Amino acid sequence: xxxxLNGLLAxxxxxxxxxxxxxxxxxVLVGALPGLNATTGVALLLPFTITMDPIPAIAMLTxxxxxxxxxxxxxxxxxxTPGTSASATTCLDGYPLAQRGEAGKAxxxxxxxxxxxxxxxxVCLMAxxxxxxxxAYNFAPPEYFALTVFGxxxxxxxxxxxxxxxxxxxxxxxxxxxxxxxLLTSIERFTFDVRELTEGIGFxxxxxxxxxxxxxxxxxxxxxxxRKQVIMKSIRLPSRADYKKVWRTILRSSGIGTFIxxxxxxxxxxxxxxxxxxxKRWSKTPEEFGKGSLEGIAGSEAANNSATGxxxxxxxxxxxxxxxxxxxxxxxxxxxxxRPGPTMFTEQADFAFAIFWSMLLVNVLFFFIGLYGAKxxxxxxxxPIQILWPIVFTFSIVGAYxxxxxxxxxWIAIGSGIIGFFMRRYGFSVVPLAIGxxxxxxxxxxxxxxxxxxxxxxxxxxxxxxxxxxxxLTFLALFGPAIWGQxxxxxxxxxxxxx
Amino acid sequence: xxxxxxxxxxxxxxxxxxxxxxxIQPSDFPQLILGLIVILSLVLMIRDKSPAPERMTSVVWTTxxxxxxxxxxxxxxxxxxxxLFAGALTMAWGERRWxxxxxxxxxxxxxxxxxxxxxxxxxxxxxxxxxxxxG
Numbered sequence: 219x220x221x222x223l224n225g226l227l228a229x230x231x232x233x234x235x236x237x238x239x240x241x242x243x244x245x246v247l248v249g250a251l252p253g254l255n256a257t258t259g260v261a262l263l264l265p266f267t268i269t270m271d272p273i274p275a276i277a278m279l280t281x282x283x284x285x286x287x288x289x290x291x292x293x294x295x296x297x298x299t300p301g302t303s304a305s306a307t308t309c310l311d312g313y314p315l316a317q318r319g320e321a322g323k324a325x326x327x328x329x330x331x332x333x334x335x336x337x338x339x340x341v342c343l344m345a346x347x348x349x350x351x352x353x354a355y356n357f358a359p360p361e362y363f364a365l366t367v368f369g370x371x372x373x374x375x376x377x378x379x380x381x382x383x384x385x386x387x388x389x390x391x392x393x394x395x396x397x398x399x400x401l402l403t404s405i406e407r408f409t410f411d412v413r414e415l416t417e418g419i420g421f422x423x424x425x426x427x428x429x430x431x432x433x434x435x436x437x438x439x440x441x442x443x444x445r446k447q448v449i450m451k452s453i454r455l456p457s458r459a460d461y462k463k464v465w466r467t468i469l470r471s472s473g474i475g476t477f478i479x480x481x482x483x484x485x486x487x488x489x490x491x492x493x494x495x496x497x498k499r500w501s502k503t504p505e506e507f508g509k510g511s512l513e514g515i516a517g518s519e520a521a522n523n524s525a526t527g528x529x530x531x532x533x534x535x536x537x538x539x540x541x542x543x544x545x546x547x548x549x550x551x552x553x554x555x556x557r558p559g560p561t562m563f564t565e566q567a568d569f570a571f572a573i574f575w576s577m578l579l580v581n582v583l584f585f586f587i588g589l590y591g592a593k594x595x596x597x598x599x600x601x602p603i604q605i606l607w608p609i610v611f612t613f614s615i616v617g618a619y620x621x622x623x624x625x626x627x628x629w630i631a632i633g634s635g636i637i638g639f640f641m642r643r644y645g646f647s648v649v650p651l652a653i654g655x656x657x658x659x660x661x662x663x664x665x666x667x668x669x670x671x672x673x674x675x676x677x678x679x680x681x682x683x684x685x686x687x688x689x690x691l692t693f694l695a696l697f698g699p700a701i702w703g704q705x706x707x708x709x710x711x712x713x714x715x716x717x
Numbered sequence: 718x719x720x721x722x723x724x725x726x727x728x729x730x731x732x733x734x735x736x737x738x739x740x741i742q743p744s745d746f747p748q749l750i751l752g753l754i755v756i757l758s759l760v761l762m763i764r765d766k767s768p769a770p771e772r773m774t775s776v777v778w779t780t781x782x783x784x785x786x787x788x789x790x791x792x793x794x795x796x797x798x799x800x801l802f803a804g805a806l807t808m809a810w811g812e813r814r815w816x817x818x819x820x821x822x823x824x825x826x827x828x829x830x831x832x833x834x835x836x837x838x839x840x841x842x843x844x845x846x847x848x849x850x851x852g
Contacts, residue, residue: 266837268837269837269838380761380765380767382757382760382761382764382765383761383765385757386754386757386758386761389750389753389754389757390754392750393723393747393750393751393754396746396747396750400743402741402743403733403742403743405730405731405733405743406730406731407727407730407743407744407747408723408726408727408747431784434780435777435780435781438774438776438777438779438780438810439773439774439776439777441776441810441811602812602817603810604807604810604811604812604817605807605812605817605820605821607806607810608802608803608804608806608807608821608825609803609821609825611799611802611803611806612799612803612821612825612826612829613829615795615799616799616829616830616833616839619795619839619841620833620837620839623839623840623841625791625795625842628791628795629788632784632787632788635784636781636784643770643773644770645767662741662746665741665746666741666746669741
């Protein structure tokens, strides 16, 4: 209780509040610009926060996360282009409404459901994170190792690409984390006598490369795409009848989004898809979906925003990122010398609660920004990418340099960007690479500690119930979909023949 | 190929005596991960039937070429490289309004330089242009 109050008091500083408001505005801008998303926005902001205290720094990163996730709806509704992938399902009903001259109503519904979803998830975060941390407080290295393996295995299901490719990408990220001095033995690995590499490959330049510079190369392929904005008269809040129709959908999607967010590596995109599908399944008027249903917008937006709070639960309580953006925030926490994990709620509880309160504040802030600023942000979406991306590149490079003030980081950012671009071309997601890089060091350290603890008998890990439980979950995460698919095929021969 | 080269490098790491070994040798973990990558790559070679991606457009090749150009020019001066890259990129992508080109070539790099130099106290590498400020 004291920690909650102290956290709230820590935020009661004019400068911090101004920074949070600025980051919220920046987040809405980032989310509204096609091509940029919450993960890229947080990766680009990270170097700017290095000189700040941890509370304003992390509060700004989470503000970008929450606000950008909401703002994807602005472009989804007005130009039929989701600002973030999490808003893809919002296009399905938002744009048809906008074409009918009801863009304001659609944006109003998006703002209300996003805010409610976001607030519910932060309340869940405040309750669940300390509980999860308490449960994990007595974890020994083998349990942590198994949990980290489970977190990495969840990367297999990220996006719509091949699970094997996702795991290869994640393993490559883990491999990159082995560059530098081995923390257990102080032996140099893959440093090639480059002094700057002894501390390893930095998170920030790689994040900037794979999320920012690779996107620049992807955008080079999208120059022909013309964006046309629907004219918007004004934004009005949903009517009482609208609320009556959607309140169940908002609550259901908020629950779905929070739960999906808590699962390691699963983020707002998966949440919005499931939230939308469930809204349609439970709706009395499913035939309206895809033609301008307010329930569709509410289902998608409440789910994707509630996933933000959910994703922060394992990030803060276990040190396992709940989403790609949470992975970048996790990197930010580490750079600021904080140790995400169970001890965060005993040793740094004030800090954790300050972050929770700031997320709550951001969810209220973007409601007003969304309602009164959407018209302005909608215009911003029409900035030509010929101007936008050279500017983003300039910030990316300077950001990559600024952290360690090393040109090597600039080369790493560009190299990661080019590798990331080719990975994406061949169907490999770059998100597992980033998460693998962050968790790789942790994974190796915990494996080493486990080996010491178990007298180098690694198979004894399977005799520990919790470790075994996480390994079973890992097996299910990796092979469950394939096994399920085989079973489903065998039981539904008609479907498999296409009849 | 990559895994084979990386594996060979990992065999060159120093080994620590058993008394100082903290569970695993420095080369064990990277070799474990490389092994995993090799196995998964073989699975992909056998099972992955996804079509080859479309040919890259000339704009993408130009952008990649400009990135190489940026790396070379930034050896002379980081901000010279940034300005030239941004200007060349905006024109290669079809922008012809000189005000827009000037914005990304001059205004943005200058603004970013002073923002980071004065507000964030970042010291940029000395070069042709930055020496004008640093003296």
